[in-house]
Amino acid sequence: DSVIQNLTVNHGVNLILLAIIRLMLVTILTVLPAFLIIWLVSNKYIVKPINSFIQITRVISMGNLGQRVPVLTTDELGQLAQNINTLVQNSATAFQNMANYLRDEKLKERELAVANEKLQQLDKLKDEFVSIASHELRTPMTAIKGLISMIFEGDFGPINKQIQDPLNDIATSTERLIELINDMLDVSRIEAGRLRLTFEDVSLNSIILEMVKLLQPLARQKGIELKAEPFDDRKVRTDPGKAREVLNNLIGNSIKFTDKGEIMVKAGQRENLMYVFVSDTGLGISKENQQKLFNKFSQVSDNQLGRPRGTGLGLYISREFARKMGGELWIERSEPGKGTTFAFTLPLTPLNQPSNMLLSNSYV
Numbered sequence: 001d002s003v004i005q006n007l008t009v010n011h012g013v014n015l016i017l018l019a020i021i022r023l024m025l026v027t028i029l030t031v032l033p034a035f036l037i038i039w040l041v042s043n044k045y046i047v048k049p050i051n052s053f054i055q056i057t058r059v060i061s062m063g064n065l066g067q068r069v070p071v072l073t074t075d076e077l078g079q080l081a082q083n084i085n086t087l088v089q090n091s092a093t094a095f096q097n098m099a100n101y102l103r104d105e106k107l108k109e110r111e112l113a114v115a116n117e118k119l120q121q122l123d124k125l126k127d128e129f130v131s132i133a134s135h136e137l138r139t140p141m142t143a144i145k146g147l148i149s150m151i152f153e154g155d156f157g158p159i160n161k162q163i164q165d166p167l168n169d170i171a172t173s174t175e176r177l178i179e180l181i182n183d184m185l186d187v188s189r190i191e192a193g194r195l196r197l198t199f200e201d202v203s204l205n206s207i208i209l210e211m212v213k214l215l216q217p218l219a220r221q222k223g224i225e226l227k228a229e230p231f232d233d234r235k236v237r238t239d240p241g242k243a244r245e246v247l248n249n250l251i252g253n254s255i256k257f258t259d260k261g262e263i264m265v266k267a268g269q270r271e272n273l274m275y276v277f278v279s280d281t282g283l284g285i286s287k288e289n290q291q292k293l294f295n296k297f298s299q300v301s302d303n304q305l306g307r308p309r310g311t312g313l314g315l316y317i318s319r320e321f322a323r324k325m326g327g328e329l330w331i332e333r334s335e336p337g338k339g340t341t342f343a344f345t346l347p348l349t350p351l352n353q354p355s356n357m358l359l360s361n362s363y364v
């Protein structure tokens with residue numbers, strides 16, 4: 001009985017084993033090909049395209065922006081390829097624009113440099129021309145001036161009444177021309193660094209008195225008083241010719257731009273400087289014009305009406321002279337309709353040094 005029972009059990013186990021084996025076989029036979037098919041399909045449609053993306057994007061990232069990813073399908077991968085291509089195209093355009101911009105800038109820079117070089121050459125030529133022309137003009141003008149004064153002094157006989165007026169005009173125009181030539185020469189020397197200064201220890205008082213005396217007749221002609229206030233004189237270390245020219249310019253301007261009242265020249269020392277003030281009761285200068293006047297050829301148009309034409313160089317030259325002599329020149333005060341005070345400084349001669357000797361010739 002137990003044998004039969006044993007046999008039955010054994011038979012049951014075998015049946016179960018058989019079923020398992022059959023199941024496994026079926027599974028292997030159906031699932032494996034499915035896996036194989038899935039693998040083949042995914043390899044062809046996913047892995048391969050992605051690998052090719054990786055390869056091509058590596059080439060692109062190395063700078064070859066002409067490369068494109070092949071778009072083979074319309075699915076997500078196809079869209080991804082399309083987007084990658086658009087991105088690469090946009091980057092290529094941006095790079096191209098940047099390169100064009102940089103090239104244009106470089107070109108402009110080079111053109112500017114060439115133009116600048118040309119301008120500098122022209123500027124130099126202009127300076128040389130002005131310098132030579134002024135020099136050459138000065139000699140005949142001085143001859144004309146000499147001849148005119150000889151005519152006025154009667155060296156060629158009495159002056160016919162009829163030609164008195166035109167002769168006066170000739171004399172005035174000649175003066176203006178000489179002034180213009182001298183101004184141009186000064187400017188060209190300043191700009192070329194060829195301004196020659198001869199420093200001496202001189203009494204500023206005597207220079208001021210000399211210039212006031214020289215310009216007195218011009219002021220009287222206009223009915224204006226020109227005065228110098230006496231001051232505690234100390235020697236200044238300066239180029240006397242240039243100091244005279246500065247005073248001539250400032251007092252000359254005051255006479256030119258004042259119709260009534262007076263012009264006063266004062267001086268005084270403070271620390272190691274002598275301060276000189278030229279005040280007038282003339283037209284005055286508005287605040288906005290005050291800075292411009294020190295530029296070359298700058299004039300206040302409202303102030304020019306009915307006045308002898310100047311060059312507009314006087315203040316520029318005077319300021320340069322004052323600076324080169326170790327001082328400064330500025331508008332101390334000015335009010336339209338009331339008058340103007342110009343001021344400049346010159347260094348005093350140091351106390352412990354011998355004075356009145358020729359100190360140095362220097363180019364500045």
Ligand SMILES: Nc1ncnc2c1ncn2[C@@H]1O[C@H](COP(=O)(O)OP(=O)(O)O)[C@@H](O)[C@H]1O
Pocket residue numbers: 249253254257280282283284285293298299300301303304309310311312313314315316340
């Ligand atoms: N004392 C002054 N009062 C009024 N205006 C002045 C005076 N000094 C100078 N200016 C103005 O400054 C301008 C420039 O002066 P300046 O450089 O000496 O040139 P210029 O005398 O040849 O005109 C003058 O044209 C004038 O308009």
Ligand SMILES: [Mg+2]
Pocket residue numbers: 249252253310312314315
């Ligand atoms: Mg002047």
